[in-house]
Amino acid sequence: MAVDDLWYLRKRDPATGERLPSGRHGRGKRWRVRWTDPDTGKPRTELFARRAEADRHDANVHADISRGQYVDPQAGRLTVAEFAEQWRATLLHRGSTAERTERTIRRHIVPVVGSLPLASVRNSHIRGWVKDRIPHLAPSTLAVAFHGVLVPMFNAAVLDKRIGSSPCAGIRLPEIPDATYYIAKPDEVHRLADALPSRYRAIVYLAAGCGWRGGEIFGLEAECLDLDAREVRVRQQLTVTSGRQPFLALPKTKTSIRTNELPAVVADALRGHLDRFRLRPEEIEDEINPRRPTRRPASLVFTRGDGRPIHRADWSHIWRPAVETAGLPTGFGLRDLRHYFATVLIFGGANVKTVQLAMGHTTPTVTLNTYVGYWPDAVDQTRTLVDSALSCTESVPGTP
Template structure:
C-alpha cells in the first residue's frame, strides 16, 4: 500500500513516499514538498498497473548489465569478439561504472561526438556500430525494467559518406597474379575469378572442390580469434552458402596449386603458409599482400576484398542480372548488391536513347531553303 509520511529533521520538513514494487519489496523516496511526493506516487501506481514500473533507485551498473547481456546473445564467434572489443575500448571507459538509470541522452550525444572528433577518431560507420550495441543493451534493459526509456533514442549520429566501388583494372589484377609468390598465386586467381570473401578463400578445403564438374561449395569460412587457433565456422550469412561455377582458368590454377602444394593441414585447407598452418589475415596482409600491392603498382590501399569487387564488375560488364550477381557473391538481398554496385550497371539514360534510336528510324530531315521558312 502506498503512503506518504511527514518527516521533521533538523528543523527541515520532508515527505517520505513509500510503496511496494512488483516483487512486493518496500521502496521509499523523500521529497521536499508533499505535492511532489503525491505526484511521484501517482506515477508509480500507474506504472505498476500498466506493468511498466521501473525502480527509480535501481543500482544496476552499466558494465555488469552489459556483460550479462553479452553472455546471453546468440552471436557468431567473430561477432562476439567484435562486441566485446567495442564495449571494452569505446564504451566502458565512459559509462562502465555508471548506474544505468543515471545515463542521460545528452551524455550519450556527447560520447558519440567525442568518438567522432577526438584524436584517433573512429569512422562514421564504426561509431554507428558502437552506438547500435549500446542501444541494443538499453533496449534489453527496458524489457527487463531496469530503465524506463533508452538514452540512445534520438541520438544524432555521424553520416557515413557514400563511397563508390572502383573496380581494379584487369591489367592490375594480372600483375598481382604474376608478381605474387607461387604458393599464393591460385589464391589471387580464386578471389578474382569467384568473388569469394577472404575468410571463405582461406577456409577452402579439398572436399569442397569438384574439378570434374568445375564447381566449388562455399559453406564455411576460416575464423581467427585473438590468442586462439584458427577454426572453420559457417560463413557470414545463410545467403553466403552457395555453389559457385568455376571458370576454366580458376579450375586449372586450383588443380596446379593442389599438385604443387599438397595440403598437410588436418582440416584439408587448400591454402596454408610455408609451415602448413592456416593463413592468418594480419600476417598474410603484412608479409604477402601489402608488399605485393607495392611491387605490382596497384592503387594505394588495395585490399584482398577488391578482388571481389573486380569479379562483380566482370559479371555486370557481361550482362548478368542483379539476381545472378547477388547469388554469386552470397549477398543476403538484391538491395545489398544494388547498394554496392548499381553505378556499374549500364546507364538507363543511354539505354533509353538506344531503344528509341534502334526502333524509330526516320529519314533525315532536309533543311528548308533560306527565306522559305514555313511558320
Template sequence: MTVYDRWHKMVKQPDGTTKKVRSSEYGVGDRWQVRWRDESGSQRKRNFAKKAGQDANTCAEAFDAQITNELNRGTYIDPNAGKITVREYGENWLEAQTFDRSSYELVEIRLRLHVYPILGERELRALRPSLLQAWLRGLQKKLAPNYVRTVFAHLSALLNAAVDDGVIPKNPCHAGSVKPPRAESKKITPWSVEQVKTAAGAVARRYEVMVQAAATLGLRQGEAFGLAVEDIDLAAGVVHVRRQVKMLKDRQMLFAPPKGGKVRDVPLPESLALRLSDHQLAFPPVEITLPWRMLEGPPHSAELIFTTRLHSLINRTEFNRFVWKPTLIKAGIPTTRENGFHMLRHHFASVLLERGVSIKAVADFLGHADPGFTLRTYTHLMPSSEDRMRQVIEDAWATGRCALDVP
C-alpha cells in the same frame, strides 16, 4: 499508495482529537515519502524534498501518480533497477550473447575502448539523450563515421536488452535528438582484369591460383584460406563456399561458417577448374584440423588447397604483411587499405554487374544476406539507366523504318 509526511505524525489526544506533532525524524533527510507495493507484493518507498509539483523525479505527489498509473497499466519498472552501471550491465549482457568468438571479441573491444571510458560508470537510469549526443560528438572527433555508427549500434542493442529486462523504461538511443553521424558511402573503384592478372603474376607462385580463385569466385580472404578439396564439385561445376578461417585476438585460428552463416554455391569457371587441378599437382593439399566456431563440438578437419611453404595454415596477419604487401609493390599498385585482398571480391562483383547479372544473383554469389546491401555498395558500377534506355530504343528503331516516317 499515498504520500506521507516523515517529519510529523498524528497523535491522539485524551479528548479524542488528534494533533500533528514532530516525529523522531523531524529535520532528517527529505520530508515527503511515497510508499507502494510492487508487482511482487514487496513494500517499496522513496523520499522527496517537495510534496507538490509536476516533476515525478523531485515531487512526491507527481511520483505517486506516476507509479500508480504504471502499476495499473502493467508498465511498472522498479525505480532502483536502473542503478546498475553501463559497464556492469554491458559485461553481463555480452556474456549472454551467442556471437561466434571473433564477433564477441570485436564487440568487447568496441565497448571497452569507446563506450566504457565515458559512459561505463554511469547508471543506466542516468543516461539522457543529451549525454549520448555529447558522447557521439566526442567519438566523431577521432573515429570514422561508419565506425561510430557501429559502436552506437552496440550500445543501443545493450540498452534494448535493458528495456526488455525491465531495468529502464525506454532506450535513450531511440530519442529523436540522438543522431549518429551519417554513413559514409565511399565509391569503390574495383581492379580491372589487367590489374588482377598483374597481381596474380606478381604474387609467390603457390598463391597465384588463390588470387585467381578469389577474383573469379568472389571469395573473402578467410574463405580462400579455408577452401578445401571437397568444396570443388567438378561434376556439378560449382564451388561450395562453406568454411572460412578466422583469427582471434590471441592469434588462435579456427574454422567457422562464412560470414553470417551464408553457405553458398558459386559457379566454377572451366579455366579456374583447370588451374586448381594444376595447382594441386604442384602444391599437394594438406589436411588441417582446427577447432570449430567458438570451440563448439569436435575439431573440424579439411584438406586445404592453399597452404604456406611450410605446408601449414595461412596466417592472415603474416600473409598480408609478408606476401600481399610485397605483391602490390611488385605490381606497382599502391599499398593502401583499399587495395587489400578484399579488392579481388570487388572485382568479381564489378565484372558480373557490368555484364548484366542481376543484383539478386550477385548478392547470392557474394553471400550477402540483403541484396539491398549489395545494391548500395555496387550500384555505381551498374550501367546507367540512361545508357540502357538509349541503346534499347536505338536497337528497336534501327531494325526497320519508323512507322511515322511518312514521305
C-alpha cells in the same frame, strides 16, 4: 501505495487535535512514497522534499504498475560499464562479432559513459558520446558502434526493466559518404597474382573469379572442389579470434553457403596449384556445428609453407608487398578482388539477384546498397525507356 509525512506522527494531540511532530521533524526530506515491487514483491520507498513531487511519483508508479511498465528505480543504479559486461556475456555472437563488440565497449563506450548509472543516462549524454567519438571513428565505424552495440545494449536494459526508455532515440549521426571502391583492371589482377609466392597465386583468381571472402578461401577444403564439373562450394570459413588458433566455422550468413561455377581461368589456377602443392591433412578445430565442436584432419587447399592454416597476421605480411609490387593502392585487399568480381558480373549484364547469390549476400538490398553506382548506363536506360514510351504518338491523346 501511500504517501507518508515523515515530519509528523499519526498520533494527535488530545487537546488540540493536531498531529504530533516526529523525532525527525524539520530534518531531511519530508515526504515518503511507499509501494510494492510487482516483480519481486519487495517493498520500495522514495523520499521527496515537496508533497507535489511525492504525489506525482505515487501516481506515476501506480500507472506504470497498472500498464505493466513499472521499472524499479534501484535497477538503474547499475553503471553502464557493469551492465555492458553483463549484456555482452549473454550475446549469441560468433567469435569475430563477439570480439568486435568487446573491443567497441572497452575502447569507445566505457571511457565516455561507462561510469554513469543506467538510469541517469540522458539523450544529451548520448549526443555527447557521438560528438566525442567523431574525431576517433570514421562515420561508418561510428554507425556500427552506435547501431550495433550502443542501441541494442540500451534496448536490452529497457527489456530487462532497468530503465524505462532508451536514451538513444532520435540521435543523429554524421552522414556516411557513398562508398567508393578501387576496381582493379584485369592486367592488375594478373600482376598481383604474379607478385605473390607461387603457393598463394590461385587465391587471387578465386577471389577475383568467384568473389569469395578471405575466410572462405582460407577455409576451402579439397572435397569442396569439383574441377571436372568446374564447381566449387562454400560450406565453411576459417575464423581467427584473439587468444586461439584458427578454426573452421560456418560462413558469415546462411546465404553465404553457396556453389559457384568455376571460370576456366580459376579452374586452371586451382588445378595447377593442386598439382604443384600436395595437400596433407592437418588437425584443426571444427566448429561448423557449434553444438558439437570437434578436432579433425582437414585437407585445406591453401596453407602456410609448413602445412598449417593461414593466419590473418601471416597473410598481411605476404599480401602487402605483393600489392605494392603490382602497383595497386595501399590498403587494397581481398575484399577489393571481391568487388572486382561483382562489377564484372554487373557490367556483363547480370541482374541484382544473380549478383546477390554469387556474392552470398543476405538480401538483394545489400547488393543494391553496395553496388548501386556500378550498374552501367542506368540513367541512359531510364531515358531510353521514357523516350520510347513518349515517342509512341498513337497513344498520346490530342496528337494529330
